[in-house]
Amino acid sequence: MARKDRRPVWLLAAALLGTVAMISAQSQQPNLGYDDTPFQPDGKWRVHDVRRPAPQSVTPGLFVSAPPPKDAVILLGDGADLSGWQTDAGAPAPWPMAAGVLQTGKGIIRTKAEFSDIQLHVEFATPSTVVGSSQDRGNSGVFLSGVFEIQVLDSFENPTYADGQASAMYGQYPPLVNASRRPGEWQSYDIAFTAPRFNSAGELSSPAVVTAFHNGVLVHHARSFWGGTAHRRILPYKPDMARGPIRLQDHGNPVRYRNIWLRSLISDK
Numbered sequence: 001m002a003r004k005d006r007r008p009v010w011l012l013a014a015a016l017l018g019t020v021a022m023i024s025a026q027s028q029q030p031n032l033g034y035d036d037t038p039f040q041p042d043g044k045w046r047v048h049d050v051r052r053p054a055p056q057s058v059t060p061g062l063f064v065s066a067p068p069p070k071d072a073v074i075l076l077g078d079g080a081d082l083s084g085w086q087t088d089a090g091a092p093a094p095w096p097m098a099a100g101v102l103q104t105g106k107g108i109i110r111t112k113a114e115f116s117d118i119q120l121h122v123e124f125a126t127p128s129t130v131v132g133s134s135q136d137r138g139n140s141g142v143f144l145s146g147v148f149e150i151q152v153l154d155s156f157e158n159p160t161y162a163d164g165q166a167s168a169m170y171g172q173y174p175p176l177v178n179a180s181r182r183p184g185e186w187q188s189y190d191i192a193f194t195a196p197r198f199n200s201a202g203e204l205s206s207p208a209v210v211t212a213f214h215n216g217v218l219v220h221h222a223r224s225f226w227g228g229t230a231h232r233r234i235l236p237y238k239p240d241m242a243r244g245p246i247r248l249q250d251h252g253n254p255v256r257y258r259n260i261w262l263r264s265l266i267s268d269k
Contacts, residue, residue, distance in 0.1 A: 031134045033161035037232045040172065045163075047171045047232055052162040057178040060215035063186055066121050068261035075111060075246065076102055076260035085109050088247075095250075102248075102257040104140055110245040116145065116195035117265040120246070121188065125256045126154035128184025132253065134160040138183065139251035141170060141229075144193045146244030148208050149229035152255055155180040167214040170229045175212075175219035186258075187215050194265075196225075198239045207237070 033050030045052050074080055078100040085093035087107055095105035126138025138154030148169070155166035155178055162174035167189065181187050190213040197205040207224040228235030248257065 031161070032159060033164075034232065038234070040234065041226050047234060048161040048164055050161060052174065054159065054162050054165070055174050055176060055178050057180070058217060060179045060181065060217050063181070063188070063215065065123060065186070065259055066188065066190070068121070068259075069263065072121075072261040072263050073113070074261050076100065076257060082109075084112055086112055100258055104248070104250050104253070104255045104257075107250050108247055109250075110143075110146065110247040112245070114146075114243050114245050115262065115264060116243045118144070118191075118193050119263040119265065120144070120191040120193065121259065121261050122191075122257065123186055123188050123259040124152055125186045126152075126183050127254050130154070130183050133158060135164060135251075136253060138255055139249075139253040140255040141247075141249035141251070142189065142191075143229065143247035143249065144191070144210070144244075145195050145208065145241055146247050147228035147235065147241050148193070148210070148225050149249070150189060150191060150210070150212060152249070154183050156182050167212060167219045169210065169220060169223060169225060171231070171234060172226055172229075173220065173223055175214060176221070177217060177219060179214040179217035179219060181215060189214060190216075192265075195242050196237055198237075198242055202239045204237045208241070 034046060034048045035050050037047040039046050068074055075084060082093040082097060087093065088110060093109040095109055096103045122142055130137065137158055140152040141149045142152060143149050151164060151166060151168040151170045153166045163171055165174060165178060166180050167175040192211040194209040196208045199205050209222055209224050210220050211222050212220040226234050227237050228241060
């Protein structure tokens with residue numbers, strides 16, 4: 001027979017209210033990860049694992065905007081318009097742009113042209129006025145070959161799951177370090193990307209590989225993607241991933257972009 005709780009009614013009520021308040025507070029905590037997602041292929045961490053350690057923060061050097069080399073394809077810059085961009089459905093890109101600065105809008109946009117092996121430069125800035133936390137704060141993304149995401153996020157003193165912070169290979173690898181600048185400041189990604197290869201039977205011969213610098217700091221060194229990017233899972237490789245557009249994500253959080261250019265590498269010609 002269970003022992004009756006002999007505490008006064010008022011004390012029981014207070015304890016109950018405290019429990020409700022604690023549950024409510026927990027439900028309002030920022031998203032720091034998951035413990036119910038699939039394990040990554042090496043079996044060490046789950047996708048967006050709540051237990052995965054965050055990378056150490058480092059202070060990057062002075063920001064210098066990188067002018068495009070003469071052989072670059074200018075995707076966004078002074079004097080450029082959005083004629084080279086569209087929605088995934090093929091409609092004109094709806095994001096607003098002024099003086100070469102693009103503001104995220106409704107829906108994902110992508111380049112009309114498709115690429116495989118590239119060198120890519122991207123400059124972005126999250127809002128100077130901070131609104132939200134974790135994944136709801138200056139969130140966007142740069143997708144290579146249309147499906148391999150390098151995360152864009154305000155990760156300056158903003159805890160979130162390690163493989164979802166700024167410059168992460170989203171859902172797969174955190175950056176080696178967190179090189180984020182303060183909210184509102186311009187930042188840069190410089191990326192060397194090798195697209196995946198497939199044999200004549202459509203089987204994967206070699207995975208997609210990326211080397212990336214965030215604000216001039218190395219954050220990925222010849223790392224392979226385990227597959228395409230998705231929330232809470234990893235997409236299997238398919239032959240159509242061998243070539244694709246550059247896509248910019250709308251996550252419902254404002255982010256600005258400018259000075260985006262790329263160079264197709266020798267193996268892409």
